Amino acid sequence: MSQPRGPLSQLRRGHEELVLGLLRKHGPLSRGELGKRCGLSRTTLYDILAELVASGAVVTATSQEAPRGRGRPAETLTLNPDAGQAIGIDFARRALHVAAVNLAHEVVGSASEPHDADLPWEERVELAVRLVGSLTGTRTGAGALRLGALDAIGVGVVGVVGSPEAGRDDPATAQGDSAGGQDDPAVPHPVQVLLRERFGVPVLLDNNTRLAALGESIWGAAAGGQDVLYLRLSHGVGGGLVVGGSLHRGAYGLSGEFGHITVEPGGARCDCGGTGCLETVASIRAVLDAFRAAGGRAADVPELVKAVRAGDSTALTLLDGVGARIGEVLAALCNAIGPSVIVIGGELAETGPALAEPIERALHDHVMPVSRHRVSLRRATLGEVAGALGGIALVLHESPLLSRYPAGPDLAEDPIPDKESR
């Protein structure tokens, strides 16, 4: 299941990207024209073109122009407009979200459906297949999805994931939105096995909150940001880091666990096993519990939002304190990591300025003065499909064509002799 990572397979991938880049830049080209422009030997180039055509990424066409001189008309190569479409699926705790993009990386469709938290993986995958099927019927200006052109599927799951190619997590034992789970890169996640059977393409996996960070950094509130910190205030408190434009995983797949940073030493017990974690102060349950303990009335976040909008002083005071705690944590992380954008997502972000303003104040007060005007605090814009879009980003970043060379052919051992050096 492991992807080739050696320098030579990377080189081969680089060659493929060069060829694809030339076709993107110049439009249809003949093999000869491609050869002139790419600097590769004829053997290497033809080999790569054969693979690209076989995979459907590139299609051949007979040139429309009148052939000059004798012989058959020149065959040209061009990008397949239907190829390179990617699907992302977010297997959240109680809902499934899917999204799809075309070759131009435009979002061509998305869909969501809630389900019980204990729905077995087999049924979740069936639901995913149904939702993906509903997208293939969706015709938009950006073009419909054709499953035959899929390169890979990017999948988000709850829990700890060490590498995108493999990981496992049992949602029944996972605690908190992004805590818990087990990481054994040798064992594929059940959802990877099931999806691979159904779609016949590689399935890349990561934590869904981290993927939401990646999604927001490409299509959402931090679009174009190279260094982004994403904090999600939901049933759990978690997040993700985009570093230099790539998702940061950390040495053991344990990064972005902002919810488990201690903010109240000796404070309330947290599901992670620690005490006084940010999650014990800033999760949906923590905030609703504190609101009710202070005499407020709200059964869920929409009711809390209603109270906030009505100017309920108990709610405003509470969120002021919660925001201050969040801002202090964000300031510490800014000093350490130096993001240009901080994105706040999750249901609690719906409370708006009542939470955002105290966060911003505390961030301003505790970040190094020299950084104060360099970091921008924004509310997430992708909503519940952020994780599914992040799954697509994972595919675009980490898979492209790499997966087609399963054993990573070492070019130095290539049995095909190079014609011009014989």
Add this chain to the structure above:
Amino acid sequence: MSQPRGPLSQLRRGHEELVLGLLRKHGPLSRGELGKRCGLSRTTLYDILAELVASGAVVTATSQEAPRGRGRPAETLTLNPDAGQAIGIDFARRALHVAAVNLAHEVVGSASEPHDADLPWEERVELAVRLVGSLTGTRTGAGALRLGALDAIGVGVVGVVGSPEAGRDDPATAQGDSAGGQDDPAVPHPVQVLLRERFGVPVLLDNNTRLAALGESIWGAAAGGQDVLYLRLSHGVGGGLVVGGSLHRGAYGLSGEFGHITVEPGGARCDCGGTGCLETVASIRAVLDAFRAAGGRAADVPELVKAVRAGDSTALTLLDGVGARIGEVLAALCNAIGPSVIVIGGELAETGPALAEPIERALHDHVMPVSRHRVSLRRATLGEVAGALGGIALVLHESPLLSRYPAGPDLAEDPIPDKESR
């Protein structure tokens, strides 16, 4: 001054690295043998070989074996054992450190010399030239340094540096070991201009504390670590992050500022303009002041270390509290970033277990339980030349041969026609 960064110059660099990698793996090879193994066209390969020979990275030799058949003996190509040597220089506040490595990345020499904090840049550079000169006379088993083979020089300076190619900082206005300074990538640092004049090679620049992090991750306490957090407890408190094997800079060159994370809201005023920063608790001055305020006697760190070793209970209690604060900050950063190794450097690390043990306890208590046994806390091993070695690492990571292609020739516009496609 800017380096080429486009995909095509990256591809060319990839081709060069492929050629160098084949010579490293197989030893001397003829042009024909190289051609067979690299998959590049003859034009591209010969072009790259000509550059490599001209730069001194590769040398030609006549094969020792008897030529088969007629014609002149085959010429072979081999890596130049004297080439690729790199120099690192750390322009610290009150001392200069230099180090050099050979092609095999073995450290062939290092030297240090203290100076006044207000020594002008011109005189610092003269001192650097003298120290580097002293290394070229040093003959060790790993081979002496030949300046003619230099690819680039990696330089550490105090203050904020945004990108390794340029940056500026006025030591007279810099505050704290890694705070202050200005970052304008368009303006080269004076030391870059002066060193380039003296050595005639590109000069890469970064913050010296961040470079120490990189040095420790390659040659020091975290050798081989891909995700490393380095904390330096000195006159200032700073650090650096190595993420996926590369130095992390942050969006504005402001990363690793661990010393300016708030640990005592409303606490002592910090040089950075904030209050209650870790630096106000854990810098050399803060610790010595607190020790004297508690009735202890120590004019400097060596005297503090002596008190600690004598079992002075005032010193032990003080360091216990300081270590707890440091450990709490490290735990928060571990949850967010997920390093595999934390390295503690700087003079205060000399206090040994009296500080390391409370750090480790607080780290254990506040990091997510699932991460507790995954992160290793270690004392820095490179001492005062860590920054200079990090400068070398910067050259090896970011410059190699890239700097020889100043305009980044776009291969698509290459005027040299490719023979086999004509």
